Amino acid sequence: MEIMMRSPLREQIQIIVIGASAGGVDAIRTIVVGLPATLSAAVFVTLHIGSHKSDLPWLLGRLGTMSASHAVHGEEIRAGHIFVAPPDHHMTVESGKVCLTKGPRENMARPAIDPMFRSAARTYGANVIGVILTGGLNDGTAGLYEVKAQGGLTIVQDPSDAVGASMPKSAIANVAVDYVLTVPEIAPLLVQLVAERSPAEARKGGDQATGDSQEKGMTAQFTLNHPVAVTCPDCGGALRRSELGSLTQFSCHIGHVYTAEIMLAAQFLTMERSVEQAMRSLSERAELCRIMMEKAQEGEAISPARWQDAMSEAFDQTAPLRELLTREWIHPDGDGIVGQGSVITDLA
Incomplete structure (x- = not known):
């Protein structure tokens, strides 16, 4: 049986993982301002950005405290640095290094929060501090549960302080969270926790193999x-x-992984695309009938009235489909609805 050797790095460093979605940029910046460059922990940040360009490392780096960069696959984990998940890549924390993957989306997101939290918890155990910030739905809850299960500490933004309360509310409802704080209170606590905790003493579990x-x-x-x-x-x-x-x-x-709540939203998006395709087909049918109606007016065998009736019929059938899309849909978590204009815009 292969024996896993603990590297000195794993014994000496602490890991802070931060997950956020809608409204997360301001919250993350507020926390980073309060973290000193001498912090003896590595900070990992996943923000739901999908495949869109991100200037988050630049925004964090110019604050003048800790250095920040988009993570590079295989680079060494180091204290006093902020690793940011790059667009369209999951970022995971392995033994002494950062790993990037374009693996399947989790909770409709890539980068997603859960893979980062889960990998950090399974590799570094009680040396991990997990932080869930503002955002919609509940990506990060399962990962925070893993952090807690492996002996790590858990911090959640006070929902009343969040732009998007759903992520913090879900974390609080499903995990025995250690601290619920406003964003300005989080950085001082992180500095205190890192200073007080001895990585060697904090280790509890966390020697599970990762990767394959x-x-x-x-x-x-x-x-x-x-x-x-x-x-x-x-x-x-x-x-x-x-x-x-x-x-x-x-x-x-x-x-692909979904929580039940995000599955519900994903099903709506699938339905929305199907209904939009049906509406497009009906519109194309109506346009074809209009063209043929004009041609019939020039003397074709089929009367223009028949083409006009078919065109009107196609237009009429789009009405119930449009109603299906524009109505408000109940979201069971009670924190809002899913409907046109409000469908998980932060999980692009």
């Missing part, structure tokens, strides 16, 4: 759970249900 073994663990869990009568919105594959504390998750063989 994590994927094997996911596959093993997948095969043990029975499929549910719901398919993956991303790839159409069968989904398996799993429970993480009080949190329900769904995953497919490809690796």
Whole structure:
């Protein structure tokens, strides 16, 4: 049996992982301003940016405290530096290094918060401090649960202080959170916790292998759970249900992962695209009928009235479809609705 050797780096460094979505830039900047360059911890930040260009490292670096950069695959973890997940890549924390992957989206996001939290917790155990900030829905809750389960400390932004309260509320509802604070209170606490905690003493668990073994663990869990009568919105594959504390998750063989709440929103987006395609087909049918109506007026065999009736029929059938899209849809978490103009814009 292969024996995993603990590297000195793993014994000496502490890890702070921060996840945010809508409204997160200002919150992250406020925290970073309060972190000294001498902080004996490495800071990892995932913000939901999808594949869009991000200037977050530049914004954080110019604050004049800690250095910041987009993470580079394989680079060494070092204290006093902020590693930011680059666009369209998951960032994970392995033993002594940073890893990037364009693996399947989790909770409709890439980069997603859960992979970063999960990998840090499984590698560094009680040396991890997890921070959940403002955002919609609940990416990060499952990852924060892992941080807590591996002996790490958990901090959540006070929902009343957040632009998007859903992420903090979900974390508080599903994880035994250690601290609930406003954003200005978080940096002083992080500095205090890092100074007070001895990494060697803090270690508790966290020696689980990462990388391929994590994927094997996911596959093993997948095969043990029975499929549910719901398919993956991303790839159409069968989904398996799993429970993480009080949190329900769904995953497919490809690796797409959803919480139940984000699955609901993903289903709406799938329905929205299908309805929009139907509306487009009806509009194209109406346009074809209009062209043929004009041609019939020039003497074709079929009367212009028949083409006009077909055109009107196509237009009329778009009305119920438009109503389906524009109505308000109930979101079970009670923190809002899912409907046109409000569909997970922060999980691009």
